[in-house]
Amino acid sequence: MKRLILTALAALALTAALAPAPARADDTLDRGIGSEWSSLDPQVNFDAAAGWIMMDAYEGLVTFGPGGAVVPGAAESWDMSADGKTYTFHLRDGLKWSNGDPLVAQDFVNSVLRTLNPDTLSEKGYYFYSVVQIKGAADLANGVTKDPATLGVTAPDDRTVVIEMLTPAPHILDILGAFQIPPLHTPSLEANGTAGFTEPAKVVSNGAYMFKEIVPQSHVLLEKNPNYWDAANVKIPFVKYHVTEDVGTEFKRFQAGELEVTYDIPVNMIEQLKAEIPDQVFISPSTEVTYYSFNLTHPPLDNLDVRMALSLAIDRETLQEKIVKGGAIPSYSYAGGFDPSYQGPKMAGADLTQAEREAKAKELFAKAGYGPDNPLKLTIVTTVAEDRTRLAQGVALMWKKVLGVEAQVNPMERKAWLDEFYAGGWDVFGDNLVGDFAGAETFLAYMRPSAEPGYNWVKPEYDAQMDVAATKPDKESRNAELAKAEKILLDDMIFAPIAVEPSRILVSPHVKGWVPSPAGYYNSQYLGLE
Amino acid sequence: MLRFVAKRLWGGGLTLAALVTLTFFVMRLAPGGPFSKNRKISPEVLANIQEAFHLDEPVWQQFGRWLWGLAHLDLGPSTRFRDYSVNDIIASGLPWSLTIGFWAIVVASLVGIALGIAGALRRNGASDYLAGTIGVIGIAIPIFVIGPLAQAFFALRLGWVPVGGIAGGWNALILPILVLALPNIAYISRLTRSSMIEVLRENYVRTARAKGLGARRTVLRHVLKGALLPVIAYLGPATAAIITGSILIETIFAVPGIGRHFVDAALNRDYPLVMGITILYGGLVIVANIATDLVRGWIDPRVRHD
Numbered sequence: 001m002k003r004l005i006l007t008a009l010a011a012l013a014l015t016a017a018l019a020p021a022p023a024r025a026d027d028t029l030d031r032g033i034g035s036e037w038s039s040l041d042p043q044v045n046f047d048a049a050a051g052w053i054m055m056d057a058y059e060g061l062v063t064f065g066p067g068g069a070v071v072p073g074a075a076e077s078w079d080m081s082a083d084g085k086t087y088t089f090h091l092r093d094g095l096k097w098s099n100g101d102p103l104v105a106q107d108f109v110n111s112v113l114r115t116l117n118p119d120t121l122s123e124k125g126y127y128f129y130s131v132v133q134i135k136g137a138a139d140l141a142n143g144v145t146k147d148p149a150t151l152g153v154t155a156p157d158d159r160t161v162v163i164e165m166l167t168p169a170p171h172i173l174d175i176l177g178a179f180q181i182p183p184l185h186t187p188s189l190e191a192n193g194t195a196g197f198t199e200p201a202k203v204v205s206n207g208a209y210m211f212k213e214i215v216p217q218s219h220v221l222l223e224k225n226p227n228y229w230d231a232a233n234v235k236i237p238f239v240k241y242h243v244t245e246d247v248g249t250e251f252k253r254f255q256a257g258e259l260e261v262t263y264d265i266p267v268n269m270i271e272q273l274k275a276e277i278p279d280q281v282f283i284s285p286s287t288e289v290t291y292y293s294f295n296l297t298h299p300p301l302d303n304l305d306v307r308m309a310l311s312l313a314i315d316r317e318t319l320q321e322k323i324v325k326g327g328a329i330p331s332y333s334y335a336g337g338f339d340p341s342y343q344g345p346k347m348a349g350a351d352l353t354q355a356e357r358e359a360k361a362k363e364l365f366a367k368a369g370y371g372p373d374n375p376l377k378l379t380i381v382t383t384v385a386e387d388r389t390r391l392a393q394g395v396a397l398m399w400k401k402v403l404g405v406e407a408q409v410n411p412m413e414r415k416a417w418l419d420e421f422y423a424g425g426w427d428v429f430g431d432n433l434v435g436d437f438a439g440a441e442t443f444l445a446y447m448r449p450s451a452e453p454g455y456n457w458v459k460p461e462y463d464a465q466m467d468v469a470a471t472k473p474d475k476e477s478r479n480a481e482l483a484k485a486e487k488i489l490l491d492d493m494i495f496a497p498i499a500v501e502p503s504r505i506l507v508s509p510h511v512k513g514w515v516p517s518p519a520g521y522y523n524s525q526y527l528g529l530e
Numbered sequence: 531m532l533r534f535v536a537k538r539l540w541g542g543g544l545t546l547a548a549l550v551t552l553t554f555f556v557m558r559l560a561p562g563g564p565f566s567k568n569r570k571i572s573p574e575v576l577a578n579i580q581e582a583f584h585l586d587e588p589v590w591q592q593f594g595r596w597l598w599g600l601a602h603l604d605l606g607p608s609t610r611f612r613d614y615s616v617n618d619i620i621a622s623g624l625p626w627s628l629t630i631g632f633w634a635i636v637v638a639s640l641v642g643i644a645l646g647i648a649g650a651l652r653r654n655g656a657s658d659y660l661a662g663t664i665g666v667i668g669i670a671i672p673i674f675v676i677g678p679l680a681q682a683f684f685a686l687r688l689g690w691v692p693v694g695g696i697a698g699g700w701n702a703l704i705l706p707i708l709v710l711a712l713p714n715i716a717y718i719s720r721l722t723r724s725s726m727i728e729v730l731r732e733n734y735v736r737t738a739r740a741k742g743l744g745a746r747r748t749v750l751r752h753v754l755k756g757a758l759l760p761v762i763a764y765l766g767p768a769t770a771a772i773i774t775g776s777i778l779i780e781t782i783f784a785v786p787g788i789g790r791h792f793v794d795a796a797l798n799r800d801y802p803l804v805m806g807i808t809i810l811y812g813g814l815v816i817v818a819n820i821a822t823d824l825v826r827g828w829i830d831p832r833v834r835h836d
Contacts, residue, residue, distance in 0.1 A: 038610055039612040044612055123579075141572065194613065197613065217623060217790065217791075242695055245781055249678075249681065252686060255686055415797070418562060
């Protein structure tokens with residue numbers, strides 16, 4: 001009994017240790033980040049949501065202003081060489097780390113080196129050898145060489161960073177934010193190892209905020225960094241990121257005022273919330289596209305008419321508005337709609353009405369020898385996520401109704417679904433891709449047969465056209481070439497475009513300056529609190 | 531006594547060994563792996579990652595490596611949470627799960643036994659109906675319905691406690707503890723009530739009453755001891771179940787315990803984390819069962835082990 005009492009007292013002590021948090025309700029912005037961050041190591045973290053913490057705590061050469069526009073960050077200006085292959089960044093004068101140490105150009109070079117180093121086990125190296133092709137990056141990532149001097153990112157002096165690429169890439173500015181290339185405080189890493197990224201007292205950062213508290217599975221508390229160059233314009237003193245996996249709980253926490261910005265909105269609440277608090281509901285396109293890929297090695301899906309018929313038979317508006325109801329935007333192209341300067345093509349039949357599309361679909365399907373009398377049997381592989389499964393069931397229903405197709409939906413856990421893509425057991429793959437930036441090239445480059453063999457698409461013309469685009473240093477002429485490539489892609493209909501996925505966020509009226517950003521950049525330093 | 535404990539521990543150890551072996555190998559049969567995620571990653575980088583986590587080795591060799599680590603109390607690195615080892619994750623999550631579990635079992639025992647006694651002493655009275663109603667609600671309505679309802683009422687409507695998280699201080703734990711305790715209050719009150727009724731009819735109780743012992747003393751001295759035996763038999767496994775079974779509670783109330791990690795780790799194929807929590811939970815259940823048997827032996831000479 002005595003022991004029981006002692007145990008009880010011990011647990012009581014533990015409970016008492018949870019003294020109520022100091023009241024700072026008015027000067028703290030409470031933001032939801034969904035699941036727990038997978039890492040706070042700035043060169044390793046690859047989660048978009050944890051990226052918000054990174055973007056607040058670190059600053060890249062550039063940063064992303066309200067709406068996600070590229071604005072000068074640690075670099076106050078930059079120049080591009082005439083051939084578009086070399087960028088020179090000029091750092092601001094007097095930049096400091098949160099501990100007061102001077103921030104120098106080499107800190108950015110070290111960050112790229114650490115990201116590429118195979119021992120870091122970072123999945124972000126592809127930004128530097130694939131999204132843009134920095135000289136020497138691929139060899140460092142593949143362990144061909146360990147010589148840092150081979151890298152095309154150099155610091156000729158403390159205030160200059162030079163990036164040399166193998167091909168011009170006007171979108172390089174889109175991947176120089178803190179998510180991709182935060183500077184690295186080498187003395188801290190050497191002294192503390194990676195623990196230096198998770199113990200608030202040891203973390204040295206250079207962004208508008210610095211770490212004050214890190215509680216795994218619960219929250220991260222950031223406080224304003226007095227050594228930040230633009231600290232005078234940072235309005236909110238504290239930002240707290242809360243882990244809340246259950247979207248229903250997160251919504252209630254928002255209602256109770258525990259959160260001012262959510263990570264998601266429960267899908268079944270969207271309609272009601274839009275009616276009741278329209279100014280707090282932010283549903284806007286993200287850079288995630290959903291498309292249904294056809295397995296070109298499974299006849300008759302190697303027949304363009306069959307693929308075209310299947311694509312035309314999908315009523316994309318009804319699918320999103322009546323069946324999935326998650327706020328996704330129906331789409332008839334693959335890479336369009338993110339970069340306003342990109343005028344891409346739409347798939348064949350996009351300009352018809354749905355009735356006309358369905359008539360055309362029946363015609364093409366009959367031509368290929370299929371119809372209600374000779375039904376085509378298909379499997380659709382998708383993930384078990386509720387909206388994805390509902391989407392697949394909706395598509396199956398439309399194919400059944402219009403073409404008499406007998407489609408079986410096969411939902412899989414996400415990890416199994418990812419492996420299934422390469423196992424190739426699918427006829428139709430409920431596919432999705434998150435772009436690395438809000439532009440056409442990130443999507444189109446991914447579909448290159450040379451880059452992604454999993455689609456079994458043989459199309460040298462596409463690779464050739466993408467190679468042409470890759471020689472253009474300026475956005476306009478590059479986008480024109482990219483549009484030609486997208487036409488080749490859409491004409492072959494190796495997938496049916498379905499939708500652009502939305503980001504769904506609730507923002508309390510206390511929070512000022514919230515602007516939807518397709519790439520999902522919402523730096524707290526640009527927000528205000530009333 | 532010692533022999534009994536040693537024997538049970540030996541049996542428990544064998545069970546645990548079978549449990550972890552089976553889990554380790556069955557887990558590998560599930561399609562997908564911890565790093566089958568980003569199709570953009572170059573094969574070389576992926577190979578590096580696989581090598582660093584020893585996923586390129588044959589499964590039996592990985593098992594050997596894991597056992598070797600276990601012998602050194604090192605459960606390995608997590609593949610999903612790259613900043614932390616499995617030991618770190620358990621060390622940060624277990625106190626929360628234990629706190630909630632401990633208080634839930636305390637609340638469940640006190641309230642459940644009180645309701646049970648009240649029900650048995652005044653059968654078909656108001657308190658009996660109240661206990662019966664709580665019993666039906668607690669057993670029949672699942673936690674994932676009660677939880678959100680409790681949040682909506684006590685946190686949103688009345689504003690007495692936070693909806694979730696722990697950042698709001700200790701009162702954030704009240705709802706999860708109560709909701710976790712509720713089904714157990716129900717079971718314990720029904721168990722207490724029925725065994726009380728049985729014991730009240732025993733000859734020794736009648737004798738005590740006949741000798742002029744007051745009603746209160748009879749109940750506290752004689753009836754309760756006998757009536758609580760089945761409750762104690764239930765409490766052991768229930769304690770283990772409450773601590774390991776708070777997965778839903780931790781998700782609904784955003785409590786940073788380890789229950790949440792269990793499901794998440796399985797879905798993310800975080801093999802080391804799944805193994806770590808499996809062995810921890812397995813050990814807890816075994817220890818709780820042995821402890822229950824010992825307590826029962828201490829209270830009831832008929833089931834004494836020597």
